[in-house]
Amino acid sequence: MRKSIVIGASHGWGAHLASRLVEEGWNVTAVGRRPKPELPDTDALRYVQADLTTAHGYEAVERELQEQAPALVVYNAVSYGPRDATLPPLDELEATFRLNALVPYHLLLNHVEKQSSAQFCTYVVTNSDSIYHANKYSGIYAASKAALRVLTTALASACQSHNAAAATLLLGPLADEENFEKLQEIAHRTGADMDAVTRRYLARSNQAYVINSFLSYESCVKNVLTIANLGRDANGMLCKLDGGSSGSLI
Template sequence: MNGKKAIVIGASHGWGAFLGGRLAEEGWEVTAIGRRSKPDLPDSAALRYLQADLATADGYQDVERELREQAPTLVVYNAVSYGPRDAKLPPLADLEATFKINALVPYHLLLNHVNQESSAEFCTYVVTNSDSIYHANKYSGIYAASKAALRVLTAALASACQSHHAAAATLLLGPLADKENFEKLQEVAERTGADLSVVTRRYLGKSNQAYVINSFLSYESCVKSVLTIASLGRDANGMLCKVDGGSSGSLV
């Protein structure tokens, strides 16, 4: 290995699993962490998997220990809770759980690692966020609010990194080319007889009128963004990298 060590938190499937696999291909020694017992990760000598549920005290301690002992040069926090997604009044405990995973845990976990100064190696923290902070509604409001809190707390983390050998940046993502998204739209296309590209374009236009894209954003573009952030060193501190399809509008 070349000394590049990455920890990807929230990497058992989807975008996180893809990132873990691609970092391994790029020569990183990767620890992928996820809640699922059977991760959707490629076989690679450069990649190991740790199962941990950050909603529990034991899971948090396992990840905290991994950060301390592995001394990574790159940490990507991608764990997420979508929480209640209907218009009814959800239990308060469900709201607290969403904010815990999406905002409080990443801030506390990464700030703790920054303050430990456990390694002489420079470490870059990349926190995955969502363009939902720009267009919340009654169905996504709790999730969007937790992500807005994460954005503010990541800025606070960057402030803490200023006096340490570290940098914290936000990777803000728009609609990704997830398997689930394709399957849902494919079902609509087959039911209506419309072309999938037309259905996708209409879906994106309705979900956010500020989008200037006609298709979902690729995982590969997100990987390149992470690698770019990691290559910037201290200059990445406080950075907001948006791969969002223009969802925040032209003046933001």
């Protein structure tokens, strides 16, 4: 049974991915910050609580990577940082960049250089279409994700001389609980149809979107599985499931 590690898997899309990988026959180690994850109880899935913003949490995940010798690692941990237009303290900005860009690069590059050459490993780094349309509310988060995109390319360069591949899964608006609850509240308050509210929200979020509904978790899973099955051909790959948000020329 192939081993995988999903980092940032206590809830939402990460938890869904960990559960689906088990269904696809993988042995999964799910890593998350929450003490009680939204994960099924199965012998093929093990949960490790670790906060990657701390040295202890980083070291715990580092040990898992070395001991498990996974064939697939998905980095999905994220910090959205300050989400208002005020200027936050510098340490808050640094914390967002640390978790979103510096930690995945350092953690995965360290594993690339230490892993056994006998075990091929695919690294899938989750990124966001926010890098295409930052504003005063999302600028810090978007900048950290743009840095992650560049660092993942550097990681792929390192993989070239090892038995590994690194790819980016760049996602647009997901059908997660937070988005659903926000739009449901608007629909209830205005008396509008939920589908109409969703279409209006997406059109205002990014005029380049060519989708009328949020992207499903299942479509994301299929893309991860495709990347994992490509072997070396996936190295340096940018898989965009972004609803067209980057525009027509990118």
